[in-house]
Amino acid sequence: MSLGRTALSGLALALAGSLALTACGSDGGGGDDGGQVTLRFTWWGADERSQRYEEAIALFEEANPDIEVQTGFAEFQDYWTQRSTDATSGELPDVLQMDLSRLLEYTNAGLLYDMTEFEGNQLDTSQIDEELLASGQVDEQLLGIPTGTNTWALHYNPDLLAELGVEPPEWDYTWEDYHAFVAEVSEAGADLDPRVHGATDYTVTWWVFLQWLVQQGTEPFAENGEMNFTEDDLRTFLSSTDALRDAGHTFPIERLDQLTPLGGFNSGEAAVEFHWDNFIHSYANDLGNENIQLMPMPSGPDGEKHMFYKPSMQLSMGANTAHPEEAAALIDFLINDPEAGQIIGTDLGVPASQGRLDALDVEDGSLEQRAIEYEQRVADEGYVTETVPRHPEGFGALETEYVEVLGNEFSYGQIDADDFVDRLFTEAENLLVTE
Amino acid sequence: MKGTVASEGLGRRVRRRRSGRTVLFHVSVVALCVVMLYPGAWLLLSSFRPTNQILGETGLIPDHTTLDNFRTVFEGIGxxxxxxxxxxxxxxxxxxxxxxxxxxxxxxxxxxxxxxxxxxxxxxxxxxxxxxxxxxxxxxxxxxxxxxxxxxxxxxxxxxxxxxxxxxxxxxxxxxxxxxxxxxxxxxxxxxxxxxxxxxxxxxxxxxxxxxxxxxxxxxxxxxxxxxxxxxxxxxxxxxxxxxxxxxxxxxxxxxxxxxxxxxxxxxxxxxxxxxxxxxxxxxxxxxxxxxx
Incomplete structure (x- = not known):
């Protein structure tokens, strides 16, 4: 008798367990009861961004008591894995943080909602620069609203430079001036322990290549997704730092591998670094020193900078959204509302909305203020004259190939410039989606 | 008499050789163990270091110890x-x-x-x-x-x-x-x-x-x-x-x-x-x- 009972109770336990689990799962599906609308909103980023967003969303929910926002976040790579699974099941979030490098891929798959119909109604885009807004438009559809802007900058460490007795370059410096500066720093830092170098070799940075191309008057990608630059362009660019590399003035890759995930600059072993200006926050955090300054890119052959603003992030709507109007209202709130702006600060880039930027109250001498002032000054000086290079489908994959694979092998001296060029052009045929 | 002494000597030599081998064995096992445990120990001790002193640091003993990291973790995320x-x-x-x-x-x-x-x-x-x-x-x-x-x-x-x-x-x-x-x-x-x-x-x-x-x-x-x-x-x-x-x-x-x-x-x-x-x-x-x- 007891044998049956024990076996049965075991089975019952297993059943009860799985039932309980099913019960756990069935809530959170998110439906509307009694006029209540539930929106799903996802972003990538670390803890700080999540806190800012959550705080802003609490305000939004307060102002719109009939809308509930379910939030989700993950680290950048994980975020895109999750979004692809969402796309597979036709359940993209109502509002999602979007990156320019993925915009076309998602658009071409028909996954994003065209927000044109809300412009001027729920969604106020009048405060956003037209060129910038255009980066979220594909075939006259509005698919991504920029949250803020980034532009390229030379980050430099004034304390380290003072220690070495080297002056930072002037703002109107050229690439030759920059090379001389890097060599000077590396020579001055040769006796320090750990050894200090000028900078990492910029030729293995994809975006510096694009900036350089733009300065040569070449728009990197054509509208049909093909590359406009030639093998010779890339070869010239790669060999532009030959002298620095040969003299050992660029940051050694072996040391870089030891420092990963840090780089030379944010471990205090290199004096300068090209990167997007918003990286000033993580650089300061990694260095434990807020004294990092920004200056523009070197000038091109015509003496101009030809810099561009890139939307730091965009907000898009999943095409499958059941509540497009409410979703548009949420985007509008996140982009334009001054109170939300005060909470978000420059975490999503220097605010794209002019009204919000003007209203933003930043602390004197803070990193936020430095980034904002930098972007304003490069605009005022007339350095920002170009639009951000096109991002054809496959752009991100090509960038990864350039930086992670070829850039790495090139830095280790396993391949020379010719191999680099050959392989990039071969890979591009597979990676880029052209029409 | 002689025989006993000789066999005792032999026994001691064997024992000595055996203990020498045991010591060698243990030393190498301990050395391997240290190598294997090092990353774990580094992780444990790094969690008490201030954030900007973690990466690029290969030593074990922190210069400054702090509980801030644990405090941050217990505050949760988002x-x-x-x-x-x-x-x-x-x-x-x-x-x-x-x-x-x-x-x-x-x-x-x-x-x-x-x-x-x-x-x-x-x-x-x-x-x-x-x-x-x-x-x-x-x-x-x-x-x-x-x-x-x-x-x-x-x-x-x-x-x-x-x-x-x-x-x-x-x-x-x-x-x-x-x-x-x-x-x-x-x-x-x-x-x-x-x-x-x-x-x-x-x-x-x-x-x-x-x-x-x-x-x-x-x-x-x-x-x-x-x-x-x-x-x-x-x-x-x-x-x-x-x-x-x-x-x-x-x-x-x-x-x-x-x-x-x-x-x-x-x-x-x-x-x-x-x-x-x-x-x-x-x-x-x-x-x-x-x-x-």
Missing amino acids: GISFWTFFMNSVYLGVGSVIGICLSCSVTAYGFSRIAFPGRQVFFAIMIGTLLLPFHVVIIPQFIMFNEMGWTDSFVPLLIGKFLAADAFFVFLMVQFMRTVPKELDESARLDGAGHPRIYWSIMLPLMRPVLATASIFAFIWSWNDFLAPLIYLRSPENYPLPLMLRQYADQTSTSDYGAQMAAATLALVPVILFFVLFQRYIVEGVSTQGLRG
């Missing part, structure tokens, strides 16, 4: 407490252990003790699923679970465990049962026991070592699983620890490596505890178990 993530991992880990111990042992019993038609074929199919990489089934599985409305819950992560879908554990248990003498079931059958009774009262108690092994593996695999939770869970409230750990080092914004080290240290504690508690069951021999039973 308004969600550390304990939420922790308990999610515990639910998944304990759920997998229960599921696998129950379902795989029943299945294994069936394969090793019941001669049903097609047993060989089904066994071969089951083994065949071992050869199937997880990544092959990931998309169809996702679509299936999604159709059932189970995404963003623990069901897709656990249901396979309750349905003996882990061929590895079934196989492990079948192999174990083959070593249990058939005479034991036969005598039980003579006493009037049927299959449920033999399974429950004879087999399960005898299987303690293999259940312990399976539990350890099931728990550790579930605890460290990253991809499946990433795919099936959408709400951060449902994330287990591996997903939470990644949040501290987002490459596109500011990274807090100190908090990541602290969270990783905390995440390791239960796995180590679980191993320490269960490992003695593995060591216990099969034959003694059989006799005692």
Whole structure:
């Protein structure tokens, strides 16, 4: 008798367990009861961004008591894995943080909602620069609203430079001036322990290549997704730092591998670094020193900078959204509302909305203020004259190939410039989606 | 007399040679152990370092110690407490252990003790699923679970465990049962026991070592699983620890490596505890178990 009972109770336990689990799962599906609308909103980023967003969303929910926002976040790579699974099941979030490098891929798959119909109604885009807004438009559809802007900058460490007795370059410096500066720093830092170098070799940075191309008057990608630059362009660019590399003035890759995930600059072993200006926050955090300054890119052959603003992030709507109007209202709130702006600060880039930027109250001498002032000054000086290079489908994959694979092998001296060029052009045929 | 002295001398020499070898053995084992444990010790001690002194530092002893990293971790992420993530991992880990111990042992019993038609074929199919990489089934599985409305819950992560879908554990248990003498079931059958009774009262108690092994593996695999939770869970409230750990080092914004080290240290504690508690069951021999039973 007891044998049956024990076996049965075991089975019952297993059943009860799985039932309980099913019960756990069935809530959170998110439906509307009694006029209540539930929106799903996802972003990538670390803890700080999540806190800012959550705080802003609490305000939004307060102002719109009939809308509930379910939030989700993950680290950048994980975020895109999750979004692809969402796309597979036709359940993209109502509002999602979007990156320019993925915009076309998602658009071409028909996954994003065209927000044109809300412009001027729920969604106020009048405060956003037209060129910038255009980066979220594909075939006259509005698919991504920029949250803020980034532009390229030379980050430099004034304390380290003072220690070495080297002056930072002037703002109107050229690439030759920059090379001389890097060599000077590396020579001055040769006796320090750990050894200090000028900078990492910029030729293995994809975006510096694009900036350089733009300065040569070449728009990197054509509208049909093909590359406009030639093998010779890339070869010239790669060999532009030959002298620095040969003299050992660029940051050694072996040391870089030891420092990963840090780089030379944010471990205090290199004096300068090209990167997007918003990286000033993580650089300061990694260095434990807020004294990092920004200056523009070197000038091109015509003496101009030809810099561009890139939307730091965009907000898009999943095409499958059941509540497009409410979703548009949420985007509008996140982009334009001054109170939300005060909470978000420059975490999503220097605010794209002019009204919000003007209203933003930043602390004197803070990193936020430095980034904002930098972007304003490069605009005022007339350095920002170009639009951000096109991002054809496959752009991100090509960038990864350039930086992670070829850039790495090139830095280790396993391949020379010719191999680099050959392989990039071969890979591009597979990676880029052209029409 | 002489002979005794000589043999004593020989004995001492042998002993000395043997002790020399023992010392050498132990020194090299300890050296290996240090090498193996170094990353763990580094992780543990780094969690007490200020964030900007972690990376690029290969030494063990911190110059400054701080508890800030742990404080940050306990504050949670995006308004969600550390304990939420922790308990999610515990639910998944304990759920997998229960599921696998129950379902795989029943299945294994069936394969090793019941001669049903097609047993060989089904066994071969089951083994065949071992050869199937997880990544092959990931998309169809996702679509299936999604159709059932189970995404963003623990069901897709656990249901396979309750349905003996882990061929590895079934196989492990079948192999174990083959070593249990058939005479034991036969005598039980003579006493009037049927299959449920033999399974429950004879087999399960005898299987303690293999259940312990399976539990350890099931728990550790579930605890460290990253991809499946990433795919099936959408709400951060449902994330287990591996997903939470990644949040501290987002490459596109500011990274807090100190908090990541602290969270990783905390995440390791239960796995180590679980191993320490269960490992003695593995060591216990099969034959003694059989006799005692």
